[in-house]
Each structure stands twice: as C-alpha cells, then as structure tokens.
Amino acid sequence: MSSHSSIQEACFNVCCSSPFSSHSMTQKQEQEEEEELEFSVITPGASFLTKDIKFTSQESLPPLRTSFYDLITAFPDYLQTNQADHLRSTEYQNLSCSSRHVLLSHTSQQQPLFSYSQFRQLSGLNNSLFTLSSTQASSGEEMLSLAREESQFQTRMRKRIMSFMNLEESEYDMILTQDRSSAFKILAELYSFKTNPNLLTVYNYEDEAVEGMIRISEKKGVKPKSAEFSWPSTGIVSEKLKRTILRSKRRSKEDKRGLFVFPLQSLVTGASYSYSWMSLAQENQWHVLLDTSALGSKDMDTLGLSLFRPDFLICSFTEFLGHDDDDLTGFGCLFVKKSSSQALSEEEAVTNPANLTVVKAEPNWIMLQNDESTLDDHNKASTSATEIEEDDKAIIEFRGLDHADSLGLILISRRLKSLTLWLVRALTCLKHPGSHQTETPLVKICGPKTRPDRGASVSFNVFDWQGEKVDPLMVERLAEREKVGLRCAYLQKIGSVGNKKRRDGESMSLRVSVVSVRLGFMTNFDDVFRVWGFVSRFLDADFVEKEKWRKKALEKEKKTNERRNSLRAF
Numbered sequence: 001m002s003s004h005s006s007i008q009e010a011c012f013n014v015c016c017s018s019p020f021s022s023h024s025m026t027q028k029q030e031q032e033e034e035e036e037l038e039f040s041v042i043t044p045g046a047s048f049l050t051k052d053i054k055f056t057s058q059e060s061l062p063p064l065r066t067s068f069y070d071l072i073t074a075f076p077d078y079l080q081t082n083q084a085d086h087l088r089s090t091e092y093q094n095l096s097c098s099s100r101h102v103l104l105s106h107t108s109q110q111q112p113l114f115s116y117s118q119f120r121q122l123s124g125l126n127n128s129l130f131t132l133s134s135t136q137a138s139s140g141e142e143m144l145s146l147a148r149e150e151s152q153f154q155t156r157m158r159k160r161i162m163s164f165m166n167l168e169e170s171e172y173d174m175i176l177t178q179d180r181s182s183a184f185k186i187l188a189e190l191y192s193f194k195t196n197p198n199l200l201t202v203y204n205y206e207d208e209a210v211e212g213m214i215r216i217s218e219k220k221g222v223k224p225k226s227a228e229f230s231w232p233s234t235g236i237v238s239e240k241l242k243r244t245i246l247r248s249k250r251r252s253k254e255d256k257r258g259l260f261v262f263p264l265q266s267l268v269t270g271a272s273y274s275y276s277w278m279s280l281a282q283e284n285q286w287h288v289l290l291d292t293s294a295l296g297s298k299d300m301d302t303l304g305l306s307l308f309r310p311d312f313l314i315c316s317f318t319e320f321l322g323h324d325d326d327d328l329t330g331f332g333c334l335f336v337k338k339s340s341s342q343a344l345s346e347e348e349a350v351t352n353p354a355n356l357t358v359v360k361a362e363p364n365w366i367m368l369q370n371d372e373s374t375l376d377d378h379n380k381a382s383t384s385a386t387e388i389e390e391d392d393k394a395i396i397e398f399r400g401l402d403h404a405d406s407l408g409l410i411l412i413s414r415r416l417k418s419l420t421l422w423l424v425r426a427l428t429c430l431k432h433p434g435s436h437q438t439e440t441p442l443v444k445i446c447g448p449k450t451r452p453d454r455g456a457s458v459s460f461n462v463f464d465w466q467g468e469k470v471d472p473l474m475v476e477r478l479a480e481r482e483k484v485g486l487r488c489a490y491l492q493k494i495g496s497v498g499n500k501k502r503r504d505g506e507s508m509s510l511r512v513s514v515v516s517v518r519l520g521f522m523t524n525f526d527d528v529f530r531v532w533g534f535v536s537r538f539l540d541a542d543f544v545e546k547e548k549w550r551k552k553a554l555e556k557e558k559k560t561n562e563r564r565n566s567l568r569a570f
Contacts, residue, residue, distance in 0.1 A: 047070050054429055054431040071418065092116045111400065129363060131361070132360065133360045134178065140344030143186070143344075146358045176360065177331060177334055177358065181209040184212055190344040193259075196251075196257065197251065199222050203493075205489050213261070229495065231510070242280065245260070256287050260281040278310060287343050288310040290313045297521040298409040301408075331359060416519055417452070422528065427443040427532065457517070462475055471513075472488040472489075494510040517531055
C-alpha cells in the first residue's frame with residue numbers, strides 16, 4: 001500500500017469511525033495516532049514546517065511572503081479560496097486596518113448579517129442598522145405567539161436566517177433573544193424538567209451561557225451531568241458518555257429522559273464530535289439541543305445535520321465583522337422544532353420571570369423617516385421616497401449571509417483547515433534555545449493537533465525557558481495591547497491521569513487554563529501569521545519579566561492611590 005493511500009485511509013478512519021465501536025481507542029492509542037498524523041497531513045509539498053525545524057527567536061522567523069509560500073506549498077488548495085480575499089478587500093475593508101482583526105473570541109461565533117461596506121453606506125442613519133425592543137412573556141405558549149407576531153422586516157430576516165441555517169420554516173419556530181446566553185436561559189426556564197428530569201451537557205470548556213442553563217436546572221431539582229474528556233486531545237471519553245445516555249432514568253416510558261446539549265465542536269480546542277451522539281441520544285428518548293456556536297459559517301449545510309433534525313437549536317448573529325464597539329447590535333436565536341414544542345411545559349416553575357424575554361428587531365431607517373430634522377441634518381440620509389426604498393432594499397440584502405453562501409461549505413472548510421493546520425504546526429516549531437536534547441518547546445497544544453477533522457479553534461499554553469507555564473491571562477493582556485485576538489479560556493471535565501477518584505467515588509476532573517484563538521470565514525493568512533509572530537515574542541525571557549514587573553508596579557500604584565483616597569475621606 002502506498003504512503004498516500006495509507007494517509008487517505010487514516011484520515012477516513014479518523015473522520016468516519018463511530019464513537020460506539022468496540023474497538024474504541026485508548027487514550028495512549030489516540031495520542032500515538034495524533035502524533036503519526038501530525039506531520040503526514042502536511043505532505044502535498046515541501047513545507048519547511050517539518051519535524052526537525054525549530055525557531056528560537058522572533059528574529060529567526062521567516063518573513064510573511066516566505067511563510068505564505070510555505071502555506072500554499074503545504075496546502076495548494078488554499079489558492080482556490082481567493083474569492084474570500086477579494087470579498088475581504090472590497091466588503092470588509094475594516095479588517096485590513098492595523099487596529100482591527102478578524103480572529104475571534106472563544107466566547108462566541110457570531111455570524112455577521114451585513115458587510116462592513118454595507119454598514120458604512122447606511123451607518124449615517126444611526127450607530128446601528130437596527131434596534132431591538134424587549135417584551136417579557138409569561139409562558140412558552142405566549143413566547144411562541146410573540147415570536148410569530150412579526151413586522152415585514154423581521155419576517156424577511158427570519159426567512160433569510162432560516163435559509164442560511166438550512167432549516168425548514170414549516171418545521172421550526174424562531175425566537176429572537178437578547179443574546180446567546182438568553183436563549184439558553186429561556187429554554188432552561190421552559191423545558192419540562194418535571195417529566196424529563198435530566199440535563200446532559202458536552203462541553204470541554206467553561207461556557208457562561210451553558211452555566212446559566214445548569215444553574216436554572218439545579219434550582220428546579222435537576223442534577224446535571226456532563227461528558228468527560230481525555231487529555232491532551234480533549235476528545236470525549238466515549239464509554240462514559242454512552243453509559244450516561246443509556247442509563248439515565250425516565251419517569252415513565254412515555255416521557256423523555258431529558259435534555260441533551262451538544263455542540264458538535266469545541267469552541268475552544270477545536271475538538272470535533274461525531275453526529276452519532278445526537279442519533280444515540282434521540283434513539284434513547286432524549287430531546288436534543290444543538291448549539292451551533294462553534295460551527296463554521298456554512299457547516300449547517302453538512303449532510304449530517306440534514307439527517308439529524310434536533311429538537312432545539314441555538315445560534316447568534318452580529319451586525320458586521322471586526323467592530324470594536326460593544327454597543328453595536330447583535331442577538332441570539334432559539335429554534336424550536338414544532339413537533340417538540342410540547343416540551344416547553346406550562347407547568348414549569350420559572351425561577352426568574354426576566355429570563356422569559358423575547359426581542360423584536362426594527363431597522364433604524366424607519367425611525368429616521370419619521371424624524372425630518374435628522375433627515376435634514378444628515379448629508380447621507382435619503383431625501384426621497386425612491387432613495388429610502390433603495391436603502392430598504394440594500395439592508396434587506398443581508399450581505400454578510402450572502403457572502404458566506406457565495407463562498408460555500410467546501411471553500412470555507414478548505415480555507416479554515418489550511419490556516420488552522422498551518423498555525424498549529426508553526427506554533428509547535430517554536431523552541432527555547434538549547435541543545436537538541438534539552439530544548440524546551442515554547443508552546444504545547446491543548447486539544448487536537450493536526451487531525452484532519454479538527455475545528456477552527458486552537459488552544460495552547462506558553463512556557464518559559466525553565467518549563468514554567470505563563471499565565472494565560474497575562475498572554476491575553478499582552479495580546480490585547482498588540483490588537484491580537486487571543487483569549488484566556490478554561491478547559492473543564494478533563495479526566496485526571498490515572499483515573500483518580502474522589503472520596504465519594506466519583507472520578508476527579510481537572511480544570512486547565514489555556515490560551516485560545518478562533519478563526520472565521522474572513523480570516524486570512526496575515527491574521528494567522530501575526531498570531532505566530534506575537535507568540536514567538538515569548539521566546540525572549542525579558543518579554544515576560546517586563547510584563548510581570550509592570551503588573552507589580554501597577555498593583556503597587558493602585559494600593560497607594562487607595563490609601564491616599566481613604567486618608568482623604570477622613
């Protein structure tokens with residue numbers, strides 16, 4: 001068998017194997033296969049990112065042009081994605097400014113509704129293209145009723161979003177929420193935990209929105225369960241999750257076991273999970289909530305999701321990519337399968353009525369039309385019915401969604417795979433100076449390395465020349481100063497080495513702080529190269545020490561000011 005066909009077979013086995021196979025890999029086997037695949041996926045051309053290469057200082061890194069040539073040598077298909085570069089230069093010019101970056105926070109994956117050029121065209125109307133108004137509901141039935149009362153704009157927006165999400169209007173209702181966390185809270189408040197008493201989540205990182213759902217369920221007497229994850233791959237420990245899905249108790253044969261909350265990918269580490277988990281949960285009488293936050297822009301078009309229609313879906317949207325203004329409008333969406341709406345029970349006790357808030361969206365130019373003074377003052381505003389109608393048409397285009405659709409699933413996936421795999425290999429080539437036997441890696445990847453099926457998130461930790469971990473919060477703080485999109489995140493439910501037990505017999509799990517970066521459909525090689533360049537600065541021991549001294553000086557100054565203020569108070 002040729003080496004090429006061996007690689008193809010290995011990739012097929014990784015992507016398509018069932019997590020329920022009796023031949024499930026042990027943690028050691030999984031790590032060995034990861035190491036075997038790590039370099040084999042970068043073989044189409046003669047990449048300089050080989051096993052033996054190392055860079056021991058920022059100055060030793062090759063320039064951008066040379067590195068880009070290496071990318072297209074290792075991943076020739078990347079050149080077929082230049083349509084994305086064209087869109088970025090013509091429709092998302094803000095991403096090319098030195099102060100803006102398209103690398104995303106791990107906390108959410110918001111799909112932009114509009115392009116930046118579209119926003120600029122109409123932004124004179126207001127700071128935001130549309131306004132959200134809130135209405136509080138008292139029950140699931142009222143919430144669905146409010147969601148169905150739509151303006152013309154909201155109807156068009158719902159239809160466009162559902163088309164983008166590859167969901168049938170006849171099959172799902174869409175509830176607009178204040179944000180992603182609000183969507184989780186609404187479902188937690190209304191879900192029929194009385195008759196379906198279990199909550200099972202599959203997150204290898206701490207997620208504020210999911211934690212909100214867990215807290216609400218606990219107030220209702222539910223004892224939430226979670227999947228456990230292996231180290232260092234952060235993949236699901238299959239046998240334990242399978243056991244939990246199969247053995248969780250039901251009130252009666254007519255009832256469901258509970259709510260299975262599943263993300264398909266880790267938003268922090270990029271670990272991918274099989275669709276088969278949704279199938280197993282459905283077959284064993286669970287309601288399934290699919291959290292699409294970690295999915296790529298067109299991942300909803302995959303065959304798997306056309307086969308497994310979940311009971312609930314949650315996603316979120318923002319106005320446009322790359323804005324620095326936190327006040328710009330975004331919202332969450334909760335999709336409820338019409339045949340599963342009975343799971344939103346009227347008998348459930350609501351822990352906080354404010355959680356049952358649904359929002360309406362109205363374009364700001366309608367408000368502008370009723371304000372003649374604003375029209376007169378603004379030199380870009382429409383002054384005729386024809387121009388207003390043209391503005392109406394322009395904003396209804398939802399160009400951000402149109403662009404993702406025009407790129408398509410295959411092109412976006414190919415682009416993100418090339419950039420992600422190149423970044424992982426580039427990071428692992430950074431070594432502290434020393435002899436070959438004693439060299440210390442600067443970066444250790446937490447999660448999958450270069451598995452072909454990994455997602456577009458990368459998590460890692462940085463270590464100094466003595467092998468001590470650099471605080472991820474410090475890395476985040478320094479990255480913010482350089483306008484690089486790295487964030488500190490916390491991995492959770494990581495199985496302890498040796499499967500140690502607590503006193504109550506439960507398995508011990510680890511909590512690990514990491515640095516995380518996520519790539520999006522408008523990320524380009526320049527973004528990735530800048531992350532690599534920034535991380536390489538930690539090869540300089542003084543870079544970290546200066547920041548430690550700076551932090552101590554700031555803390556000392558803060559305490560001094562506090563003492564002065566307290567003395568003045570007297």
